[in-house]
Amino acid sequence: MDETYAIIGGGQAAGVAARTLRKEGFCGRLVLIGEEPELPYERPPLSKDFLTRDYDFARAGINPPAFYRDNAVEVMGGVRVERVDAAGRRLEWRGGGLAFDKLLVATGCRPRLLPPALGDTAGVLYLRSVADARRIKAALRPGCSVILIGGGFIGLELAASARALGCEVTVLEAATALLSRALPTGFGAFLQQVHAGHGVRIETAVRPRAIGREGGTSLVTCADGRRFEADLVIAGIGVLPNDDLAVAAGLGCDDGIMVDRRARTSAPHIWAAGDVTRFPVALQGRRVRMETWDNAQKQAAVAARNMLGRESTHDEVPWMWTDQYDTNVQILGFPSADCETFTRGRLEEGAFVLMGCRDGFLRYAVMVNSGRERRPLTSLIQAGLPIPAQSLADPAVPLRELAARQVA
Ligand SMILES: Cc1cc2nc3c(=O)[nH]c(=O)nc-3n(C[C@H](O)[C@H](O)[C@H](O)COP(=O)(O)OP(=O)(O)OC[C@H]3O[C@@H](n4cnc5c(N)ncnc54)[C@H](O)[C@@H]3O)c2cc1C
Known part of the structure; x- marks a missing residue:
C-alpha cells in the first residue's frame, strides 16, 4: 500500500x-x-x-x-x-x-500586530501575503504620506518602495538606532543615511502610544508626546x-x-x-x-x-539579503556585539564588507553591494579557523585567496 x-x-x-x-x-x-x-x-x-x-x-x-x-x-x-x-x-x-x-x-x-490598546488600529496595514501586498500597493499612491512603524528589514524595504512610488515616508523606530538588534551600530547609521538621502524621515527612540483617525488622516502619538500624521500607517514590528x-x-x-x-x-x-x-x-x-x-x-x-529515510542534516552558515533602493545588503552568520569589527572598503563609497571576529575567528560578514564576496566569506566562516584580522581588512588581499589558503 x-x-x-x-x-x-x-x-x-x-x-x-x-x-x-x-x-x-x-x-x-x-x-x-x-x-x-x-x-x-x-x-x-x-x-x-x-x-x-x-x-x-x-x-x-x-x-x-x-x-x-x-x-x-x-x-x-x-x-x-x-x-x-x-x-x-x-x-x-x-x-x-x-x-x-x-x-x-x-x-x-x-505579523506581530500592534496592541489594540493603542486605539484605532483597524486601518493599520501589515505585510506577509500577496493579499497584503495587493492592499498596500493599492494604497501607495504618489504623493500620499505613509508612516511605517518599525525600522526592521520589512519596514525599511517598504520605505524604499514607497519612496520609489513617490510617497512621503516617515519611519518610527523604537530602538535608538536602526537594526541595532541584528547588526553592528555603524551599519544602522549607514543605512539611515541611505534612507535620508532618498528623502525618508527616520525617527529613532520613539514608541507609539496612541493611534487614531481624524477626517481620513491617521494620527500616531508617541510616548514622548510627539504626533505624526499620515494618510496611511503600515506596521512591520516582527513576526x-x-x-x-x-x-x-x-x-x-x-x-x-x-x-x-x-x-x-x-x-x-x-x-x-x-x-x-x-x-x-x-x-x-x-x-x-x-x-x-x-x-x-x-x-x-x-x-x-x-x-524518505535519508540522513540529511541542516547546518549551513546562515545567509540572508535585503534590497533597498540600489543598496543590496547580504548578511552571513550572526552579527553580535561581542565581536571586534573590521571594514573592508569604504562606507562612503557604498560598497564595503563589515566583518566581525571573536577569539581570532571570523563570525559574521555584512556585505554591502559586495555580493561577489559571499562565497569566500562563507568558506572562511565555515572553516572555523583562526584568521589574521589585518588580512581580512586589507582590500589588497583577495578574500578568495584567504579562503583558499584557509581551506587548504
Ligand atoms: C514581504 C517579505 C519579504 C521578504 N524578503 C526577504 C528577503 O529579501 N530575503 C530573505 O532572506 N528573506 C525574505 N523574506 C523571508 C522569507 O520569505 C521567509 O523566510 C519564507 O517565506 C519562509 O517560508 P515558510 O514556508 O517557512 O513560510 P511561509 O512562506 O510564510 O508559508 C507558510 C504558509 O503556511 C500557511 N499556514 C499557516 N498556518 C496554516 C494552517 N493551520 N493550515 C494551513 N496553512 C497554514 C500560511 O498561510 C502560509 O501560506 C521575506 C518575507 C516577507 C514576508
Whole structure:
C-alpha cells in the first residue's frame, strides 16, 4: 500500500519539500494543505518589485503550476488545518480530514500586530501575503504620506518602495538606532543615511502610544508626546511563529517548533521546516529561529530527504539579503556585539564588507553591494579557523585567496 505524506502550509518550505519529495523518488500520495488560495510562492518580491513595478506574480511561484499536476501533488488551497492528532496520525480541518503516514509542518510566521490598546488600529496595514501586498500597493499612491512603524528589514524595504512610488515616508523606530538588534551600530547609521538621502524621515527612540483617525488622516502619538500624521500607517514590528497547531498536538515548542538538524520534531513521523522552526545552529551554540528565504529553502529539502529515510542534516552558515533602493545588503552568520569589527572598503563609497571576529575567528560578514564576496566569506566562516584580522581588512588581499589558503 502506498504511503500518504501530508504537508501543512502552502508557502516556500512547503513548495520546496513537495518538489524534493518527488525528485528524490517518493511515489505515494502527497497532499499539500495551505490556508492561502495561491500555489506556493516566494515572498521577497512582495516588499520590493511587486510594489514598485508591473510585476508578473507568476514569476514568484516556487514551482511552475504544471509541476503539481504532472507530479500528482494534491494541493488543497484556502484550507486551514485546525488540528493535528500526532499519535493517531490524522489532520482535521473544517469539513474534512486526512490520515497521514508522515507529516511536514511548514506553517511559517504571521505579523506581530500592534496592541489594540493603542486605539484605532483597524486601518493599520501589515505585510506577509500577496493579499497584503495587493492592499498596500493599492494604497501607495504618489504623493500620499505613509508612516511605517518599525525600522526592521520589512519596514525599511517598504520605505524604499514607497519612496520609489513617490510617497512621503516617515519611519518610527523604537530602538535608538536602526537594526541595532541584528547588526553592528555603524551599519544602522549607514543605512539611515541611505534612507535620508532618498528623502525618508527616520525617527529613532520613539514608541507609539496612541493611534487614531481624524477626517481620513491617521494620527500616531508617541510616548514622548510627539504626533505624526499620515494618510496611511503600515506596521512591520516582527513576526510570530504559527506553531499553535504543534503546541496543541503536544510537539516540543518554544517560540517555534523545536527540531533537530534533521528537521525532526519531538514526535515520530512529524518533521517541520522554515520560519516556524527553532533549530540548533553550531555557529551559535544554541537554537535559533530564522526567518529567511535561504533557511526555508535548505531546511525544507533536508526535511523531505529525511522523511524518505535519508540522513540529511541542516547546518549551513546562515545567509540572508535585503534590497533597498540600489543598496543590496547580504548578511552571513550572526552579527553580535561581542565581536571586534573590521571594514573592508569604504562606507562612503557604498560598497564595503563589515566583518566581525571573536577569539581570532571570523563570525559574521555584512556585505554591502559586495555580493561577489559571499562565497569566500562563507568558506572562511565555515572553516572555523583562526584568521589574521589585518588580512581580512586589507582590500589588497583577495578574500578568495584567504579562503583558499584557509581551506587548504
Ligand atoms: C514581504 C517579505 C519579504 C521578504 N524578503 C526577504 C528577503 O529579501 N530575503 C530573505 O532572506 N528573506 C525574505 N523574506 C523571508 C522569507 O520569505 C521567509 O523566510 C519564507 O517565506 C519562509 O517560508 P515558510 O514556508 O517557512 O513560510 P511561509 O512562506 O510564510 O508559508 C507558510 C504558509 O503556511 C500557511 N499556514 C499557516 N498556518 C496554516 C494552517 N493551520 N493550515 C494551513 N496553512 C497554514 C500560511 O498561510 C502560509 O501560506 C521575506 C518575507 C516577507 C514576508
